[in-house]
Amino acid sequence: MRRRLINSTLAVVLVVIAVFGVSLVIVETRTISNSAQESVDSEALRLVSVVEGRLGGDGNVSREVLAKQIADHRYARIDIPGRAPIEIGTHPAGGVIEGRSAGEHGETVTVQESRSTVTREVGRTLLIIGAVALLAVVAAVLLAVRQANRLASPLTDLAETAERLGSGDPRPRHRRYGVPELDRVADVLDASAERIARMLTAERRLAADASHQLRTPLTALSMRLEEITLTDDLDTVKDEATIALTQVERLTDVVERLLTNSRDPRTGSAVSFDLDEVIKQQIEEWRPAYRSAGRAIVQSGKKELRAVGTPGAVAQVLAALIENSLMHGGGTVALRSRVTGNQAVIEVTDEGPGVPADLGARIFERTISGRNSTGIGLAVARDLAEADGGRLELLQQKPAVFALFLSTVAADSRREREGGKTIR
Structure with a gap:
């Protein structure tokens, strides 16, 4: 029973983790990708604003000035009409996340970031989700073991009580377990034990009473029968037999009275x-x-x-x-x-x-x-x-x-x- 309770609890927990874990992974992956795209777009828009400000001012738009406006792990390309393109950072290899924005003077800013950054962030998130899921499984196992012991131990105890009743030991145990259904079974077993104890006591009492009450009449009857065996006088035999029959009737009455009184x-x-x-x-x-x-x-x-x-x-x-x-x-x-x-x-x-x-x-x-x-x-x-x-x-x-x-x-x-x- 313990194994079944643990396995069923663990199965429920694993199903819940699988359903919610997969959903959470999908949602988090999309959230991280969208967040990275929004960050790149925001970077491109901010860089366009800087370029427009420079073009409307002193016109000093150089790589040294713009390099301070972009993160080190990103690549930016600024195309200004009539000027050579300005590139900042290293062009990422493989898949990229790209954000592009255009200004009022025809300038265009392109910001790129390697998709591996998103992949690493997703990996960290998956690791956290996996650690939480593992902790949930461990906690579920511990709780399942505790709950199984809480339920299985009382059932084992109740089985032992029932076995004791069957073996002739009617002493009630008066143990309760804090579980209403199990406590109800314990109440019934204790009540049965008390009834069995009363029945056994009544039977022992009846046996003792019968032994005591029948001892003297049986002795007297035995003496009458001995008198009959020792005499040849027919009248004496009849008298003694009549008295013996009377004593037998009294013995019958005593037995019936004891039985009635015991009930x-x-x-x-x-x-x-x-x-x-x-x-x-x-x-x-x-x-x-x-x-x-x-x-x-x-x-x-x-x-x-x-x-x-x-x-x-x-x-x-x-x-x-x-x-x-x-x-x-x-x-x-x-x-x-x-x-x-x-x-x-x-x-x-x-x-x-x-x-x-x-x-x-x-x-x-x-x-x-x-x-x-x-x-x-x-x-x-x-x-x-x-x-x-x-x-x-x-x-x-x-x-x-x-x-x-x-x-x-x-x-x-x-x-x-x-x-x-x-x-x-």
């Missing part, structure tokens, strides 16, 4: 549901793990609460809080339900040391953990809660008290509509 964190399918059933289901699922750790998990507070949300998402939030208490807390874990205003609140608390002071404000950030855990669980739990229009907060650090807030307005309105009442 649009604000997308939810909130419905009115029985909050007690979700709490009881989580307690039953986690009780074996707590029993193995020599701890207990209990339920307390207000019963028969209905809330608005996605049961599977609420179950995942509670599972994250219960698992967090199992890993980082101590003593008995209590799930307390209450109502405040138009919201249902589920508090999860334990008797452990609580949340460290330096982690309290950042406990819901990803990768933030008080121990060697992933730091993903609470962040995912908060995202799920917010996707359902609720919120998850840390109410107290020592002992730790986490609270899940869910709306009950829609549930109350639905219950009253089912009873034949309408709220306005």
Whole structure:
């Protein structure tokens, strides 16, 4: 590309120089020739005036007197009636430029100049024009090289950026080149890089969330299947299989919820549901793990609460809080339900040391953990809660008290509509 730009620029300059240079040479040659002819004619006319002045005065017209009136490189011949011709200078050889003028007394003055003088002047002019043309060509080459580098280097840089995007490096470079068209391409590439980076981040986040959220349900399902393989009691097999199927449905719901949340964190399918059933289901699922750790998990507070949300998402939030208490807390874990205003609140608390002071404000950030855990669980739990229009907060650090807030307005309105009442 650089070579093409240089060659095209140089070709344009050469064409311009050829067109204007030839025209200038023709014009200058004619100008120099005309100027030389006018100079010779003017010399002849001036010499006639001198001769007339002498003839009208003392009549002394001699070669010595007239020699001072003509340039050394010119030849002059003065013809006066009744006198011998007067010649001044050397008669030029070859082509000449001649000027002739006649006076009132019949005298004639002829002035000649060698055409080689004009030729030398034309040669000097051509030399100057050639030097200027050469300088123009050199300047054009330098400018063409500079312009080619200015255009080719950004294109090479943009090609490298596109190659980096194709190889999986989505970092935007934020380089601009001062050329609107190239800057527009750079803007598009940077925007594409940012979109690709967001997509890769979302995919990595989905993989991490799925790994974290599916770990416990898969472990529980594995235990159920082991129970089935170890028993010969048909009733026990049926019970365990029913529980396993329920857990598979929950796993499917978890996967769908994670996929939906990765595409649009604000997308939810909130419905009115029985909050007690979700709490009881989580307690039953986690009780074996707590029993193995020599701890207990209990339920307390207000019963028969209905809330608005996605049961599977609420179950995942509670599972994250219960698992967090199992890993980082101590003593008995209590799930307390209450109502405040138009919201249902589920508090999860334990008797452990609580949340460290330096982690309290950042406990819901990803990768933030008080121990060697992933730091993903609470962040995912908060995202799920917010996707359902609720919120998850840390109410107290020592002992730790986490609270899940869910709306009950829609549930109350639905219950009253089912009873034949309408709220306005």
